[in-house]
Each structure stands twice: as C-alpha cells, then as structure tokens.
Amino acid sequence: MKIAIIDYGAGNIMSIKFAIQRLGYEAVLTSDASEIKNADKVIFPGVGEAGSAMRMLRSTGLDLLIPTLKQPVLGICLGMQLMCESSEEGNTTGLGIFEAKVVKFNNGLKVPQIGWNKIYDLESPLFEGVEENDYIYLVHSYYIPECDETIAKTEYGIEYTTAIKKDNFYGVQFHPEKSSDAGERILKNFLDL
Known part of the structure; x- marks a missing residue:
C-alpha cells in the first residue's frame, strides 16, 4: 500500500510517519502531485497558522489538487481545518x-x-x-461547530466537532499519532478503509 503524507511545510510529519511505521507500514513524505495522486491513502497534517498554511498550499498548487483526490484522505488538526470553507484564524478561505x-x-x-x-x-x-469516551490528545484554539458532516464530538466548555467526514475525506481535530492506543487504532482503521 502506498501512503503519502503531504509535506507542505506546516506539519508534524515525522511523528505521523513514525506512528505509521509502528503499525507496520511505510509512508512517503511528499509535495509531488503525481505521488500524492497515485497513493492509496493520503494524510494531510497541519500545525501552525491557517493563513500561512494556505499560502504554502497555494504556492505549490496543492490547494487545487487536494479537493480532487478520490482515495481516502485524512486531515489532521490544522489539515482538517484547512479542508473547511473558511477559518476565523487569519480570516482564511x-x-x-x-x-x-x-x-x-x-x-x-x-x-x-x-x-x-x-x-x-x-x-x-x-x-x-474505539470506545465511547476514550481519550485523545488535542492542541488547538479554533474548532468546527457541530454540523451534518460531524462523526465524533468532544466537549471543552462547549460541545464541538472533533471528527468529520464527507465522501472519501475524513478529518480529525486531535492528533492520532499522539493519542495512545485509541489514536493508533484510528490510524490503523484509516489505513484499512
């Protein structure tokens, strides 16, 4: 199985690569469009600020490629947020x-x-x-309110979307690679889709 981790300068990509290796798979870190297009699974990580991350995606053309992907795609943290219509962070499209x-x-x-x-x-x-009320690891200041595409929730003063799905696209607000057994299981389930 070919697993591509999108490398666009805004991700904790090595910890994801190591988590995938612990599951017995190899992943390639890449910004190459054809490599991403031809992968069986694509992981779209992200750590940092939404506006600058979108600028990096636009500068490489990945902003046009990612929405056209047909294989399972998993957005993590900022990666998930960038897959949305907009973010209040930096007033980002x-x-x-x-x-x-x-x-x-x-x-x-x-x-x-x-x-x-x-x-x-x-x-x-x-x-x-994964059990209801299992623990996952989060680091974020922005969130997605509950919506039709919500597939899991978390509460931090308010209830919010912590995972989302549409067609072949999945997004998780938490870091599965840092979320112990539950996170490892979620990553494995994604790779088994």
Whole structure:
C-alpha cells in the first residue's frame, strides 16, 4: 500500500510517519502531485497558522489538487481545518471540501486547549474498536461547530466537532499519532478503509 503524507511545510510529519511505521507500514513524505495522486491513502497534517498554511498550499498548487483526490484522505488538526470553507484564524478561505466554518473558542476557557480529552458520539468505521469516551490528545484554539458532516464530538466548555467526514475525506481535530492506543487504532482503521 502506498501512503503519502503531504509535506507542505506546516506539519508534524515525522511523528505521523513514525506512528505509521509502528503499525507496520511505510509512508512517503511528499509535495509531488503525481505521488500524492497515485497513493492509496493520503494524510494531510497541519500545525501552525491557517493563513500561512494556505499560502504554502497555494504556492505549490496543492490547494487545487487536494479537493480532487478520490482515495481516502485524512486531515489532521490544522489539515482538517484547512479542508473547511473558511477559518476565523487569519480570516482564511479554505479548500471547501467540508461546508463547515472554523471558529475561535470564545467561551472564557484557556486557549489553546492542550491535553487529553474524551471523544464520543462516534459514527464511522474510522472508530471501530474505539470506545465511547476514550481519550485523545488535542492542541488547538479554533474548532468546527457541530454540523451534518460531524462523526465524533468532544466537549471543552462547549460541545464541538472533533471528527468529520464527507465522501472519501475524513478529518480529525486531535492528533492520532499522539493519542495512545485509541489514536493508533484510528490510524490503523484509516489505513484499512
């Protein structure tokens, strides 16, 4: 199986690559369009600020490629947020794969939300073998409100979308590569789709 991790200068790509290796697979880090197009699975990571990350995607043409992909694609953290219509962070226009809009936590709680939190209302084969209220690891100041594409939720002062799906596109707000057994299971389920 060919697994491509999109390398566009805004990701924690090595920790994802190592997590995939622990599962017994190899992944290639790439920004090459044909390599991404021909992969069986694509992982779209992201750490950083939405506006500058979108500028990096546009400068390479990956902003046009990603929405056209037909194989399973997993957006992680900022990668998931960039797959949405827009983000309040830097007033950024996203890739428009998901109809959701990303908004800033404005509930009086400390941001970024950093640490372990429960995931629940799991509604996808992505979560097979994951228990309701298992813990996952998050680091973020922006979130997706609940929407039609929500497949899992988390609560941080308010309930919000922590995983989303549309067609072959999946997104998770948390870092599966840092989320212990539950995260490892979610990554494996994605690779088995």
